[in-house]
Amino acid sequence: MPESVVLVHGGAWAIPEHLWDASVAGVKAAARRGHQVLAEGGSAVDAAEAAVVSLEDCPAFDAGKGSVLTYDGEVEMDAIIMQGAGLSVGAVGAIRNVPNPVRVARLVMDKTPHVMLVGEGANKFASAFGIEQVDPDTLITPYARKELEYYKTFKKTVYSLFNKTEPPSGHDTVGCVVVSASGATAAATSTGGITAKMPGRCGDTPVVGAGAYADDQAGAVSTTGHGESIMKVCLARHITSLMSTGQTPEAAIKGGLEYMESRVKGFGGAIAVSLDGGVAAVFSTPRMPWAYVQGDTLHFGMHPGQHCTEDL
Incomplete structure (x- = not known):
């Protein structure tokens, strides 16, 4: 039986050098956290949620x-969590003032007949289930304020930056995928x-x-990048479908990204x-921090072609 895997990412974009160390440390910690949950008897979806909570708590x-x-x-934050057994899923959109949107998404999956709650309704639902509502300023970093000031000054948004002539900039998305030793899968993404x-x-x-x-029946996928493009091609499902035909995860992601670009x-x-x-x-942007635990080894990287390992 294959070994379990907990794999995370910290977003595909042109990560500036001052965030490199924090980004790598953040994905390594999240992969370890998800692995710990599995080791303690948690489910694949428990591990995915825990790993993404770790990423949400990291200001990088x-x-x-x-x-x-x-x-x-x-x-305004979005999050999703999904387990491969029965295709159960929960999501929130444009939710405010909560430290961990993925926890609210998990509650939507577990406690409602719905798939997605958005805006004020998502916040009211979170409050009803005891999710802490925090001062919005506690979620905002100086870097985020400076980035908004820059884009307002130059009348440019990151929509214009996802092209070949000017590499992607701006923060982007975190996620986790898990397959347990028993073959249970889960995925979670937050942004x-x-x-x-x-x-x-x-x-x-x-x-x-x-x-x-x-x-x-196939595997699990979490995506990152230009959201409007990803939605148009249903990228995560596209990649999963390619894996269901027998393609490796690497080949499936490359095929999905090539399709989206074309x-x-x-x-x-x-x-x-x-x-x-x-x-x-796999990423078609300058950098994407990632890490996974398989067996007794932690794997991680961020730059193209980089693959480092550490013993747990």
């Missing part, structure tokens, strides 16, 4: 604390979106088959695990 990433700002200077987005904008993250997908000129990245324990983290 655009999710939870560290989320980027809308044009109006506010934080604060893109800097200077219109208030109320939801990207790919909370959309089933775009921001994440998990299927116990059809809508979009760029990004994805992580994926297959039922046989195959693992891949």
Whole structure:
């Protein structure tokens, strides 16, 4: 039986050098946390949730604390979680003032007949289940404020930066995929979106088959990149479908990213695990921090072609 895998990413974008160390440390800690949950008897979806909570709590990433700002200077976050058994899924969109949107998504999956709650309704639901509502300023970093000021000054948003002539910039998305030793799969993705987005904008993250997908008959995928492009091609489902035909996770992600670029000129990245324990983290942007635990080894990287290992 294949070994379990917990694989995370911290977003595919042109990560500036001052965030390199924090980004790598953040994904390593999240992969370890997810692995710990599995080792203690937790389910695949428990591990995915725990890993993404760890990423949301790290201000180096655009999710939870560290989320980027809308044009109006506010934080609106999206998250999704999915388990491959029965294709159960929960998501939230444009939720505010909660430290861990993925926890609310998990409650939507477990406690409601719905798939997605958004805006004020998502916040009311979170409060009803005891999720702490925090001062929005606690979620905002100085970097996020400076980034919004820059885009307002130059009348440019990150929509324009996902092309070949100017590499992607701006924070982006975190995620986790898991396959347990028994073959159970799960995926979770969380984001604060893109800097200077219109208030109320939801990207790919909370959309089933775009921001994440998990299927116990194929594997699990979490995506990152330009949300509008990812939604148009249903990237996570596209990659999962390719894995279901027998393609390796690496080949499936490459095929999905090539398809997205050819059809809508979009760029990004994805992580994926297959039922046989195959693992891949592939991106068409300058950098994407990733890490996974398999067996007694922690694997991690961020730059193209980089693959480092550490013993647990």
